[in-house]
Amino acid sequence: MTKLKLAIAGLGRIGKIHLENLLQTPDVEIVAATDPDEGSLQYARDKGVPFTTDTFEEMLGGTQIDAVLICSPTDTHADYVELSAKAGKHVFCEKPLDLSLARVSEVLETVKDAKIKLMLGFNRRFDKEFRKVRELVKNEAVGIPHLVKITSRDPGAPPVSYIEKSGGLFLDMTIHDFDMARFVVDKEVEEVYAKGAVLIDPAIGDAGDIDTAVVTLTYSDGTMAIIDNSREASYGYDQRVEVFGSKGMVQSNNNFHDSHKLYNNQGIHAALPLHFFLERYQEAYKTEMKDFIKGLSNGTMMPVDGNDGLQSLKIGLAAIKSIQENRPVKISEIG
Amino acid sequence: MTKLKLAIAGLGRIGKIHLENLLQTPDVEIVAATDPDEGSLQYARDKGVPFTTDTFEEMLGGTQIDAVLICSPTDTHADYVELSAKAGKHVFCEKPLDLSLARVSEVLETVKDAKIKLMLGFNRRFDKEFRKVRELVKNEAVGIPHLVKITSRDPGAPPVSYIEKSGGLFLDMTIHDFDMARFVVDKEVEEVYAKGAVLIDPAIGDAGDIDTAVVTLTYSDGTMAIIDNSREASYGYDQRVEVFGSKGMVQSNNNFHDSHKLYNNQGIHAALPLHFFLERYQEAYKTEMKDFIKGLSNGTMMPVDGNDGLQSLKIGLAAIKSIQENRPVKISEIG
């Protein structure tokens, strides 16, 4: 059997994770890598990647490849997806495709025309906790869903410089929760009401963003979702989902360092949640790559596609508009 | 020491609970009771209440009393409080004082002029779970509060006939959560955004009400609260609070029938939450009466006063307006 030939663009933190996971995936070889940083290219060569270069175009043309992983900075995503599509390569791209709705639509058009497969990196869809919630909802274990509750809090805020380019809390962080809201009940959101505040760091407010938020989503059938976000949970990464329905409720919890309970005269003490996404989603990243490879190999649909990126972006843009105008915003008002 | 002489108006379910609890409270005697139903009066006599009558006025004038408990239907509350106040009797009144803001203000004016003490029956304030949350917040165990989350779901919807007179979900059910939102962080709410749906029983919709709701509250300092409600949780009464702040998070959980865990080849199984408020708040009702008696006996403030009733009503009315107009409503817009 001939192995799938993959190229990887961007060898930052997440690019390296995917590279390492793919090195352990059967029937796959990483044939090329690109990154502007020579150290990262050396890292790739040490891992056995035969062809490395500092330009995306050279990587794309330099060797025979089946698919490209795009893990480079957000502002390169749209261009790289287009270039790959035009070259007939399948693509895995970290989210978001772009912060502009028009640009995303354009890219998806190109992808469609090129008939390539595109998978987006909403890594949480591959986490066993959320998969279990979705599976139980799908199997009607909770009956008809009425309420979805998503808690998503980071252990610490990113640098303001990051926030200035990321599109802000709703587009760099909550966008995962918007996707989760669609994922767990498999329905489209119709309206968004968002409320935000700067409660952690005034510098975030100065940069025009918020650090704490509550978002109410309404699906077309009246089901509602609530998301609560914070850039800084002192106890670590907080990632919980609850779905309440006509027949019951399902909750998923955080993942913890270990299960110990220490009883002493002060109370009972237990370990903290895993600190951040690298720890919490370590297995999810592996599953994500396996599912990408599966999607490439057989004729099935990709588990997260361009439309998933588009819908979450729309919800995010509606949330921003909702904050600005302090009113509920219909998704249909966006784009 | 002379015992406090109490009269009780209304011997329905909650009136009987208070009566039984007071019978076990030292230094208190129930000297009179009123109810339109002769069977209920017989019940009171069997419990040793010496003076019983079917009119409130007769009860008030018929014997020497220090304070009155008003447990009669909602539409009698305002009148009975006024009559008691004018007679110089202290009052414990089940919530709400009235569904009309104007009438509540009027009654509170009368109470103020009469210099009597008024305590309102927000029973959840006396539950050990929520008291612990408030205590930890007060002690800054979570630092500065950023987010309050309240889940409040009943095991089953009341009859539509009740809903038609109760003021609807926000005034008969969520009003407890509005009070809880003020209680746990000891701050006033400034703005309300409510979203509701009829997902359980169309008859509730026909009666002009909703059965499922999500409410976002904003306090004046930017702190936000989220309340989610359902009239029907298949697994029983769901009453949880979470406060997230700059230094941590505190959660309270439901109370369960017992702590057993059964492991078998199907999974791990545990007992349901206590079914409804009578079970869950059994101890809270006792504490409530003790604190009322304490408030009467010494010079301290009542733990829940007329203003608490007023503020929660305002939030409720703002929530109703928010649903009607699908927009956030400032508390200052109300009344």
Add this chain to the structure above:
Amino acid sequence: MTKLKLAIAGLGRIGKIHLENLLQTPDVEIVAATDPDEGSLQYARDKGVPFTTDTFEEMLGGTQIDAVLICSPTDTHADYVELSAKAGKHVFCEKPLDLSLARVSEVLETVKDAKIKLMLGFNRRFDKEFRKVRELVKNEAVGIPHLVKITSRDPGAPPVSYIEKSGGLFLDMTIHDFDMARFVVDKEVEEVYAKGAVLIDPAIGDAGDIDTAVVTLTYSDGTMAIIDNSREASYGYDQRVEVFGSKGMVQSNNNFHDSHKLYNNQGIHAALPLHFFLERYQEAYKTEMKDFIKGLSNGTMMPVDGNDGLQSLKIGLAAIKSIQENRPVKISEIG
């Protein structure tokens, strides 16, 4: 309906609990009380007990009574039960009947001859946690029981003066666990192996007792039970049971002050177990009295009878022998 007339002997801590609980039981009146301490008698009179005296015999003869509660010191139990039985009064007696097997047998003979009902105060049988375990075992939820595990640790050791008269750890403390071992699986114990140590207070060792113990029980069908005891758990009263069987396992847990969880950068923190038996078994004591009254009123068996006391005493004596001889001891070797 005529009320059951009860007399109570001994108004120490546990006597007062029973008195208060009985005062709130319908169709029961406490007609007499005895205690050597005048203050305790005054307490009874304040509670409305009409006849009080400092001698048991006077109490028994002084007024018309149906049953006697014996809550006086252990060394009076046997005599008082006999006197009551001979007077034709039913009896509730705190455990143990006596520390001597011969004396217990004698008393049970008298009880049998007198055809009175005797209930023994193994209060834990009335705790909802252990009842649930027994119920699930009875319903074969765990299949055929293979292993029973009982953890029983007190928050602090009693004074050495108490231990000197109590019969020691196995007869004053573990005896509850021996009863529990019989209760949850409804089988008789055949063999005992006990291992003990003095790890908490050398003075306990000087008094000839141990403060920490592990006991293996074998039932006649090969099922095994393990009990672990400590006189001093720094985190409070630890009372857990686990039954493992061919189809599953059931566990009961401690009862805690409240359900709060506090998350901060040090970990997750929860409340301690209820401190000791008065808190943990508060409801159990009420149920115990209700079940005693039920046993008196109708023709049913008492839920804990003299034989239950006898069997637990035998296991306790076997455990003592096992420690002394460091070998497994058959129950048939005892008495």
Add this chain to the structure above:
Amino acid sequence: MTKLKLAIAGLGRIGKIHLENLLQTPDVEIVAATDPDEGSLQYARDKGVPFTTDTFEEMLGGTQIDAVLICSPTDTHADYVELSAKAGKHVFCEKPLDLSLARVSEVLETVKDAKIKLMLGFNRRFDKEFRKVRELVKNEAVGIPHLVKITSRDPGAPPVSYIEKSGGLFLDMTIHDFDMARFVVDKEVEEVYAKGAVLIDPAIGDAGDIDTAVVTLTYSDGTMAIIDNSREASYGYDQRVEVFGSKGMVQSNNNFHDSHKLYNNQGIHAALPLHFFLERYQEAYKTEMKDFIKGLSNGTMMPVDGNDGLQSLKIGLAAIKSIQENRPVKISEIG
């Protein structure tokens, strides 16, 4: 840096796990493998192992190696360790070294003379749960340990043919718990009392073994440990440890498939424990190999050495003797 050259003997289930984990370990190469089965050798070659052979001796002599992993059947362990030691190779050997105490002592003598490093495969020592328990005990978080409780139940019994050669429950299964008892409190066991029964499968009894056991261990300072075992827990692999001491208690729990809780009108339902050791100790096996490599590379002690194997074997033999003679057996009576 030159890589450590390893050879692996035995490519059954556990040998393959070690091989895969080592393939992902930096600075290590697997240079040779042996197994009687040609399919397994082909598997090794597919994984890139250059030299494969069906005899241990050929493997040992066929290429330059630093250390040998012995994952072959138990009855080869002693011989292979001796051959490796005499060839000056360091050894990782799955437990047990041998079922005969005399033979183990002999092998350890050879190891000592050869001055090679020997690590034994007590994989549970590398599990994060038990490591946390040990760490907390070491840091005196529970004060002075008084009681150790180990629950260890398999999801299903092995074939009787396995039991006939394994040395039975105490030597193939409980031996891990004997090691755990030594590991968590870092103390030696002095006396053993074991009680066993055949409650699952009469065929196990026919083979001279038991399938359910309770073992009491006494350490030299009076601390006690209790182990309970079953060959068949219907709900999966049950591996828990609890250490109770003068200042508190620490517990570790099982690891579960996921954290979901499903609430419906039947109760609350959660996922089962991970099914068996391959799932539960997946990460532990990785840590075990890392620690073996670390032990080889630097001058530190091996985390589990020959003496650990010897001590656990002695406890196991004492347990067998205890069952046979139904009496507590001193470790000093063994060997």
